[in-house]
Amino acid sequence: MAVRCEHCGRKACYYRLASGELICANCLENSVYKQVRKYLTLYNVVKRGQRAAYLVRYDKVSQCVAMLKVLLRIAKVLDLRLVALVPEHALDNVSKTLRILRSEGCKLVPYSLLYDPKALSLVEYVKLNEIILRDIIEKHELDVAFSPLFRDELSLLAFMGIATAAKHVFSEAFPLKKVRSLLIARPFYFVTLFDATALSYLHGLDELMDLSIPYSLEPHEKLITEQFYEITHGSHELLYSTRKSVEALQTYVISNATRCSMCLAYSNTDPCPSCTDLLRKSQQGLYRTSE
Numbered sequence: 001m002a003v004r005c006e007h008c009g010r011k012a013c014y015y016r017l018a019s020g021e022l023i024c025a026n027c028l029e030n031s032v033y034k035q036v037r038k039y040l041t042l043y044n045v046v047k048r049g050q051r052a053a054y055l056v057r058y059d060k061v062s063q064c065v066a067m068l069k070v071l072l073r074i075a076k077v078l079d080l081r082l083v084a085l086v087p088e089h090a091l092d093n094v095s096k097t098l099r100i101l102r103s104e105g106c107k108l109v110p111y112s113l114l115y116d117p118k119a120l121s122l123v124e125y126v127k128l129n130e131i132i133l134r135d136i137i138e139k140h141e142l143d144v145a146f147s148p149l150f151r152d153e154l155s156l157l158a159f160m161g162i163a164t165a166a167k168h169v170f171s172e173a174f175p176l177k178k179v180r181s182l183l184i185a186r187p188f189y190f191v192t193l194f195d196a197t198a199l200s201y202l203h204g205l206d207e208l209m210d211l212s213i214p215y216s217l218e219p220h221e222k223l224i225t226e227q228f229y230e231i232t233h234g235s236h237e238l239l240y241s242t243r244k245s246v247e248a249l250q251t252y253v254i255s256n257a258t259r260c261s262m263c264l265a266y267s268n269t270d271p272c273p274s275c276t277d278l279l280r281k282s283q284q285g286l287y288r289t290s291e
């Protein structure tokens with residue numbers, strides 16, 4: 001007997017760890033859609049008719065493309081225009097899907113990373129993605145950047161920021177970063193990477209899962225990441241409850257902090273320590289786009 005979806009009674013295909021639900025592909029996508037809408041409303045991120053940039057990450061191509069489909073559904077409802085940065089090498093592999101997205105009104109801009117993947121730490125890589133997004137919204141005068149960081153990753157960054165007492169790391173766990181008219185939002189604030197991975201499988205996008213990771217964990221990052229997953233494994237409540245910790249510690253982080261003009265994070269210095277390291281490693285430049 002087939003296992004049924006708890007919502008619609010159709011055949012279930014996914015056990016959702018965060019909620020314990022058995023769910024079908026349709027209901028999973030609808031639920032993720034609602035999580036993104038909830039974030040956009042709760043944090044008042046976009047207005048109708050605005051223009052947004054989005055980035056498909058090197059290390060999460062299939063998940064980011066699956067989530068781009070969700071964003072496009074929202075873009076239709078809210079009359080948003082989307083510009084998506086896509087890794088050049090991924091364009092061929094997911095060309096069919098991307099062609100569909102393009103026909104639905106999404107502008108695609110190919111980009112390439114130019115450094116040795118072993119040169120950057122995890123935090124530097126996170127910041128690099130948002131520096132690229134910040135550049136693009138400045139250059140094209142867009143209203144907002146959508147950065148594809150997932151619930152579990154944001155929780156890890158909060159944990160890492162507390163463990164290292166680093167404001168510029170901890171404030172990466174915030175729901176958004178805003179400096180003057182520059183806004184970097186995290187639309188997947190409530191979406192887990194597990195759900196995005198499941199969606200990418202269900203859309204047949206998983207062929208890109210094995211791309212090499214474009215950063216190396218520094219020894220302290222490795223230690224903290226292992227501890228983090230050990231603590232949160234089996235307790236998904238913890239992934240969500242970090243939102244409360246972030247809010248509780250926000251005042252402490254903001255007090256006496258300035259902003260890093262590169263990644264827009266709170267920091268004691270400008271640029272922040274991670275962006276200073278990035279600049280040191282980037283004599284040849286860190287990325288290029290085709291326009």
Ligand SMILES: [Zn+2]
Binds near residue numbers: 007008009023024027
């Ligand atoms: Zn269902």
Ligand SMILES: [Zn+2]
Binds near residue numbers: 265274
């Ligand atoms: Zn910075």
